[in-house]
Amino acid sequence: MEILTKVHAKHLVDWGRRHPEAYVLSADLTASCEADSFRDAYPDRFLSMGIAEQNMIAFAGGMARQGFIPLIHTFAVFIYRRALDQIAMSVAYPNLPVKMFGFLPGILTPGGVTHQAIEDIAVMRALPNMTVLEPGDATEVESALDVAFETPGPVYVRQLRGEVSRLFDKNEPLRLGKPRKLSSGEDIVLLTSGICTEEGIRAASALLDKGVRITHYHISTLKPFRHPEIVEDIANSRYGAITLENHSVVGGLGSAIAELMAEAGAGKPLRRLGLQDTFAHGASRRYLMREYGLDAKALIAAVENVTGERFAIDEASLAETYTPTLHSDAKPEAL
């Protein structure tokens, strides 16, 4: 599997060259949010706003009214928690094209409770006019900016930084509202997002070897969220649906699919994996994924629970044998 670094930083500079109306606004986390290359390339289009997010967001609203495209860069948690009323009144209500890039979502940061955005999707999804995206690999990190730009109105992107795996063909970018079907099977429908998709791929491959056939969707658009085809797959599945997300189980991917299932009357069980309505704490990503059940192992345990079987899949083989290779939604069998 290919691992890339500073994917957003490079794309932002390249994209910025073609979009002179785009300005980057930063709240003292410029290099931490991969906006330093843009700042160095186009210093006149970089606005340092200090540690003052409420002002930054409403200020961006003002610029957007004048025809500019403000690209907010800071940690995910500092966007929606620190400036929610400003987002709602100065950006979402007037439906302005402010594009917000929130980095280190969920338990990706060791910074503890103050730094962990665990309910950002829930909050942003509830705002009218808001579009919510969550890239899951390097290809999607590269294309999220283009989608955000082409989508009218405000967009919130739960962005990945640093080292990012490439799971999807680089010629198959993120498309608004389009899930990726990574595998097909009649037993269970699995929905994953963000960093959890890699875990889902690992678990689904290992389970396939044990005879459990899973339809696996990767979701990168959390809002809008309209998927009759997924609900139909769930209705037709043997055991129902499982969701896995780097977010609270309240208000995120699990809730979004629950809403669709309920509206369609898809009478199947749904299990939501993610942070079980709890805050987290400061520790490494791998440790927190294990502690809060966000990894392949937790997914396998959930499948064992719904099927009533035990598969004896050991951890070492999960890591070695089932690390995903390059693949695309056109070739689900290659997984």
Added chain:
Amino acid sequence: MNHLERVAFGIRRRALAHTLSRNGGYLSQACSSAEIFAALYGRVLRLKKLDRPLAAGRFTGTPSHGRPTVTGADFNGAGDPSCDNFILSPAQYALVLYAALIEAGRMDEASMEAYDIDGSSVEIIGAEHSPGMEVTTGSLGQGISQASGIAMARKIRGETGRVVLMMSDGECQSGEFWEAVQAACYHRLGNMIAYVDMNGYQCDGKMTSVMNLEPFDKRLKAFGARVRRVDGHNLKRLTRLGRAPSADVPTFILCDTDPCRGMNILTERFPKFHYVRFTSPEEKAKYQKFYDTMSEVL
């Protein structure tokens, strides 16, 4: 070295030790604020005496219904009406706080073996379960508001203990900070005293290149606060101001400091001091060598 100078030296040395052991840390914050913490824990804070240094435990869960709350306030011996509260506003200074607690004999040295280890309460950026942390801060600008609320409550109850706040200069860029100053002056919270580490740098670099705060003392005075501006490495001044009688408005002690103080080696990183991560074995070896010379001094 006199006692407080030794404490300040010890804070820098311990911060460097753990930056080395974890290959990263908030080191320049220890350099700029070592004297502030030494003065606070050495002479300024009126804290309950502890029989012996406490041990930091594992992380046992976030505050929740039906779960006993583990609080870092125990290390400050909080709870007595005549004792001070100590609120650390920038939780990024947690390593400095831990080092100060050891130097003050309030936390045992062995607890630092768990620093930045998965499952430990001794986190890089602490929360209220971490040693010495009385409230959860670090979403910058919120410390002073919480401290003001505590000061208000203590004023209403007529307690003699004060609320002593340690702040960074960067966080004073936030709107909430100014809302808090406005409210604390309006409600005449003379029982609150804030030490601000004015090291002049933030994550992106020199503060004046990110967002200007000056003339900070004049701005604060215009809001109605009592303001003192001092050399933040002058232990005598820091101590004397912290022991002076309260006014009927909050007091801000603006401490002008140097983010490389006592660790000249850091100047090579200009203008980015916010977080030190060694990028090569050579660089780390250089800091290790510096650490060895520091240890010889003791």
